[in-house]
Amino acid sequence: MKITQISVFLENKKGRLFEATKALGDAGVDIKALTIAENEDFGVLRMVVDKPQDALAAFKKNGFVASLTDIVAVEVDDTPGGLARILAVFNKNDLNVEYMYAFVEKTADKAIVVFRFDDPDKAIVILTKNNVKIVGKKEIQTL
């Protein structure tokens, strides 16, 4: 039930983000969700894409440093308090979130949010037990 995120290291210099996204475009990879974390000198672009292995190959070919990470995508009610209800489950179960970001696309009235946990397997067990809907690889690809 885990999905794969691809992260790429970006130096803080002109045109680098463009080059990274162009590499994906040229390889026919579709970006489903993305976020950038940065400090003064560099950034890490994290993405959920339809074909993570292709994306990794495209980055390597173009001289980027990239890596794959397991993350968990969760369906959240797109209504006031929807995200808070999910986070309440994390809170109660001492699940620590490293970072999170949301999908642009959504299914009907649900939003999709991805979470990076220290231990994604443990998170999945807890979330399932609490009836939180986890979004799988297949569903992501068809979004």
Next chain:
Amino acid sequence: MIYNEKFECMSLEELKNVQSERLKKTVSYVYQYCPFYQKKFASHGISPKDIKTIDDIVKLPFTVKDDLRDNYPFGVLSMPLAQIAEIHVSSGTTGNPTVVGYSKEDIELWSEVMARAFCCAGGLPGDMVQVAYGYGLFTGGLGAHYGALKAGMTVIPCSSGQTKRQLKIMQDFKPRILACTPSYSLFMADEAKEIGMDCKKSSWEIGVFGAEPWSDSMRKEIESIWNLSATDIYGLSEIIGPGVAQECTHKDGLHLFSDVFYPEVINPKTGKEAKEGETGMLVLTHLTKTGMPLLRYQTRDIIKITHEKCRCGRTSPRISKILGRTDDMIIVRGINVFPSQIEEVLLRIEGTEPHYQLVVERPHGGLDELEVQVELKESFFSDEVKQLQHLSDKIRDEIESVLGIGVKVRLVEPKTIARSEGKAKRVIDKRNI
């Protein structure tokens, strides 16, 4: 004022006799007391009896920085450690730092040459000197301190840093002489302006600036900001620290105190003597030191030398400002930095490639900044910024503890640092010097 007129203004013939006598004595001395030189002499097939005048100096083997490293820490001393009065340490190229041991007489010599330097710059007994060179293992602070005492001056041992306090001391005590790195004097000017001080009204009339390269345009800037006479001082810890050579008020080359430090200028490739006025590497021989005398020590500094008598009356040869280096050493905020030191740190740290570049900048009116750009190793890349930040902090801490100065570390993408053929270009010096 000329502090030691007898030696500083001696006729060239007399000077040569003094140098010859002193060289003979030093060569016999190290031959008797220093196993390092006994071996060196043996392997070059020479002995003290081959040295009759100063001109015979060319028969002696060179001494290089690696000799000091290979005999770390005390293998080049010519006297038992118990008789050494003081030890100073500067950067080494790799591994061990360079250690210099001073006997009591060497401290006296250091005081003498620094007293000459202060007076050469225009100082007088009774002047007050603000020493804003760092005190400690670095030779700048203590060397200036000893010299000022010897010359009968009043010393304010400020050391470097705490700039606002330095400025207050200057305003309240009114020292006539400032001794620090040239860039620190500009840094102080910026701080002074910030607190609304009129720099032109400073009490400093003379600056004794050194321990880092600087240009004539920087001199003009410092002189106009602080309304003082900015003079250049040269030295290196292996020889004595500051006090090897100093500009007089004519500022036409640095007077090298050749009755105690004998200079040669050689072609660094062939080792042969360069002609008068030609650039070459400065090689120095101790003529009177006793703790750790060095013979024909290759400074790696590129200079020009002139033996013409100066208008000030001193007969000592004068050297130009440092025109370059034969190695890739850079001086940042008075501290010698060898790229090899950085490389050594990077090889110890997991997650980096030993591909790196040093970028030195001198922001206007500020202190030199050293940025170390390091290529990130692919396998160490993490999706978490904090991991990368942690890596970059670790590199910074390790480099700072080796160099002793603050640096900025920037992780860069693999294969982005230019690979040049043969020797990699490790240093980009953007300072306008």
